[in-house]
Amino acid sequence: MGLPGTTDSSVYQGLKDVLQRYPVVTTVTYKPDSIIRESLRAQIDPNLIVPPTGPQSPTFDIEWRFVENEPYYRIHYADSNTGFNCGWHRDDDHPELGPVHFQYHDPLRDEQHYECARFKKTVPTEILWAALDRLFEHRIPTLTGEL
Amino acid sequence: MSTDSGHTHSSMTRGERVRAAARTLRTPRTASWVANETDASVKTAQKYLEQLVEDNVLRKIEQGDQTLYCVDQLMATYREVATLQREHDREELTTSLESMRTQITEWKTSYNVETPGELRASIADLDDPDEIETRREIASKWEHFADRIPIVRAALNEYDWAAERDALPV
Numbered sequence: 001m002g003l004p005g006t007t008d009s010s011v012y013q014g015l016k017d018v019l020q021r022y023p024v025v026t027t028v029t030y031k032p033d034s035i036i037r038e039s040l041r042a043q044i045d046p047n048l049i050v051p052p053t054g055p056q057s058p059t060f061d062i063e064w065r066f067v068e069n070e071p072y073y074r075i076h077y078a079d080s081n082t083g084f085n086c087g088w089h090r091d092d093d094h095p096e097l098g099p100v101h102f103q104y105h106d107p108l109r110d111e112q113h114y115e116c117a118r119f120k121k122t123v124p125t126e127i128l129w130a131a132l133d134r135l136f137e138h139r140i141p142t143l144t145g146e147l
Numbered sequence: 148m149s150t151d152s153g154h155t156h157s158s159m160t161r162g163e164r165v166r167a168a169a170r171t172l173r174t175p176r177t178a179s180w181v182a183n184e185t186d187a188s189v190k191t192a193q194k195y196l197e198q199l200v201e202d203n204v205l206r207k208i209e210q211g212d213q214t215l216y217c218v219d220q221l222m223a224t225y226r227e228v229a230t231l232q233r234e235h236d237r238e239e240l241t242t243s244l245e246s247m248r249t250q251i252t253e254w255k256t257s258y259n260v261e262t263p264g265e266l267r268a269s270i271a272d273l274d275d276p277d278e279i280e281t282r283r284e285i286a287s288k289w290e291h292f293a294d295r296i297p298i299v300r301a302a303l304n305e306y307d308w309a310a311e312r313d314a315l316p317v
Contacts, residue, residue: 002283002284003287004283004287006294007287007294008173009291009294009295010170010218010220010223013223014167014169014171015171017166018167021159033243034231034235035231035235035240036247038288066173069173069174121184123168123172123185124168124171125168125170126168126184129159129164
C-alpha cells in the first residue's frame with residue numbers, strides 16, 4: 001500500500017541536507033523531478049558500503065507524508081546488483097508491528113522479514129540520520145555479509 | 148529492535164544538525180525541544196535558531212512566556228520559486244504545469260468529482276480494497292499537485308523579469 005497523507009515537499013530541504021552530508025551518498029535528486037518533488041532519491045557509492053557491491057549504484061529512497069501533523073514515511077534502500085532491499089516504514093501496512101516497522105527482502109538467500117522498529121527522536125532529519133547509521137553500519141554488513 | 152547508534156552523527160556538527168532539523172519544523176517548537184531532538188545544548192540550539200531567523204529561514208513566535216520557532220513558509224516559497232526559475236527553462240516549467248493540470252482534469256472526469264476531498268469521500272461507498280487504495284493514492288497525489296501548481300505558476304509569471312535580475316554582470 002502507498003503511504004497515507006499528503007506530501008509536504010518543504011520537509012525535503014532538511015532531509016536533502018542530511019543525505020548530502022552522508023559519506024556513502026554520491027547524489028541526491030527529487031523524484032519524479034525537481035519541479036514536482038514527490039520524494040527524494042540518493043545514489044549510493046557501491047564501493048563505499050560494507051560489504052562492497054556493484055557495479056550499479058544502490059538507491060536510497062525517502063518519502064515523507066503527513067495526515068495533519070501525524071507523519072508517515074518510507075526510508076528504503078535497494079541494491080539492483082543483488083535484489084536486496086530493506087527499509088523503515090511508518091505506514092498502515094503492518095499494524096501488528098506498531099507504527100514503524102523494518103523489513104528486508106534478500107532474493108539470494110530467499111529471505112523476507114518484518115519486525116517492529118522504533119526511533120528515539122521525532123524530527124525527520126534525526127530519524128533519517130539514525131536510519132542511515134543503522135543501515136550502513138549494522139543492517140547491510142549483517143544481512144548481506146558472507147553467505 | 149534496532150537502536151540509534153549515533154556514531155556517524157559526529158560527522159555532522161551539532162550546529163548543522165540543528166540547522167537541518169529546523170528546516171523541517173512544520174509545527175512551532177521551542178529551542179529546548181529542538182535541543183532535545185538534536186542532542187544539542189539549549190544554548191547551541193538557540194544560537195543556530197536565531198541565526199536562521201536572521202536569515203529568514205525561520206519565524207520566531209512569542210506565545211505567552213515561550214519563544215517558538217517554525218519554518219517561514221512565505222520565504223521558503225519565494226526561495227523555491229527562485230530555484231525553479233534558476234534551474235529550469237520556461238518550457239520545462241510550462242510542460243510540467245500542463246501535465247499536472249491535464250492529470251487533474253482526467254481525475255475529475257474519471258471519478259466525476261471536483262476536489263481530492265470528494266474523491267476521498269467516495270471511498271466510503273466502496274468495498275474493493277484495490278480501488279480504495281487507488282483512489283486514496285490519487286487523492287494524495289492530487290493534493291500534492293494542487294500545492295505545486297501555484298508555485299510553478301508563480302515561477303512562470305515573472306520568469307523573464309527573474310532571468311533579467313539573475314543575469315551575471317559582464
